[in-house]
Amino acid sequence: MSEKLYDEVPSLDLADFTSGNSAKKQAFVDALGQAYNNIGFVAIKNHGLSEAQTQKLYATIQKFFLMSDDIKQKYEVPELAGQRGYIGKGKEHAKGRKTGDLKEFYHVGQEVTDGDPIKSEYPDNIWPEELPEMEEIALEVYKTIEAAGIKMLQAIALYLGLPEHYFDNKVKNGNSILRPIHYFPIENPDEVPDDAVRAAEHGDINLITLLMGASADGLQVLRNDGKWIPITALPEQLVVNVGDMLSRHTNNKLKSTIHRVVNPPRALMKNRRFSIPFFMHPRSDMDLTCLESCIDADHPKLYEDITAGEFLNERLIELGLKKK
Numbered sequence: 183m184s185e186k187l188y189d190e191v192p193s194l195d196l197a198d199f200t201s202g203n204s205a206k207k208q209a210f211v212d213a214l215g216q217a218y219n220n221i222g223f224v225a226i227k228n229h230g231l232s233e234a235q236t237q238k239l240y241a242t243i244q245k246f247f248l249m250s251d252d253i254k255q256k257y258e259v260p261e262l263a264g265q266r267g268y269i270g271k272g273k274e275h276a277k278g279r280k281t282g283d284l285k286e287f288y289h290v291g292q293e294v295t296d297g298d299p300i301k302s303e304y305p306d307n308i309w310p311e312e313l314p315e316m317e318e319i320a321l322e323v324y325k326t327i328e329a330a331g332i333k334m335l336q337a338i339a340l341y342l343g344l345p346e347h348y349f350d351n352k353v354k355n356g357n358s359i360l361r362p363i364h365y366f367p368i369e370n371p372d373e374v375p376d377d378a379v380r381a382a383e384h385g386d387i388n389l390i391t392l393l394m395g396a397s398a399d400g401l402q403v404l405r406n407d408g409k410w411i412p413i414t415a416l417p418e419q420l421v422v423n424v425g426d427m428l429s430r431h432t433n434n435k436l437k438s439t440i441h442r443v444v445n446p447p448r449a450l451m452k453n454r455r456f457s458i459p460f461f462m463h464p465r466s467d468m469d470l471t472c473l474e475s476c477i478d479a480d481h482p483k484l485y486e487d488i489t490a491g492e493f494l495n496e497r498l499i500e501l502g503l504k505k506k
């Protein structure tokens with residue numbers, strides 16, 4: 183691992199990868215690999231998502247979260263283990279914790295439209311009747327970020343010495359989730375548990391996460407030396423990080439870095455925050471067994487063989503979203 187200590191998350195231009203200039207493409211792959219071998223996060227521009235799409239989705243989800251809890255709860259379906267629709271305040275906690283995070287969120291999943299039998303594995307999306315505009319913009323953003331994610335995985339494949347299109351079929355109609363999050367205002371900080379935070383420190387479950395610029399500060403990533411580094415993406419950037427599935431598949435060559443969302447100072451707890459991550463998952467049958475090319479005498483195999491579907495199931499139980 184390179185010992186470089188980053189003071190901020192490196193910024194890359196996805197157009198360097200897609201433009202057809204082979205030197206730029208290679209430079210992108212090298213820089214991405216270096217960052218993922220170390221801090222596990224980059225910020226990218228030219229990802230294909232427009233400012234207008236971003237604003238429209240934010241406006242829509244703000245309307246949703248500002249509705250009453252009674253209305254929002256109509257869209258909460260516990261039997262789906264939080265995989266679609268609304269997930270209420272404090273329901274999810276980080277792995278290894280009991281206190282729920284100070285957030286509520288909404289899950290939009292894959293819409294399979296090409297006859298792929300995988301459709302039967304996925305629950306239908308849930309759309310709030312109060313917001314007829316939500317379906318179209320959420321699915322448009324879903325597809326656009328998914329396309330950027332496929333490009334990022336192509337760059338990652340090249341860095342790993344795999345065929346460029348190694349991940350393409352594995353993520354085709356994959357189990358990805360778009361998750362608008364509302365870190366709700368807290369008028370009286372004494373009313374929440376002392377150790378409750380917006381998002382306790384965690385690694386993401388999936389292959390990679392693509393995060394749309396948040397409405398406020400708070401996201402921090404844990405550097406190798408134990409220091410928390412704030413992530414301040416520019417409005418035109420997506421923050422893209424490695425998740426546990428990819429770190430497992432690469433025997434930790436790529437780092438799924440621990441991150442968290444801290445609370446604002448006590449006096450500012452009444453300020454809300456919104457963010458929208460896209461968790462890019464493969465199809466459930468993807469084999470996450472450590473790649474042979476990532477195992478050698480200095481890097482013994484760290485993980486048991488497991489499929490993406492089995493790994494996700496384990497995690498949903500650990501996060502409090504699914505019953506055993």
Ligand SMILES: O=C(O)CCC(=O)C(=O)O
Nearest residue numbers: 381386396401443457459
């Ligand atoms: O809200 C954010 O900025 C990040 C959220 C996050 O890390 C997550 O939901 O996994």
Ligand SMILES: [Fe+2]
Nearest residue numbers: 384385386441
């Ligand atoms: Fe996360």
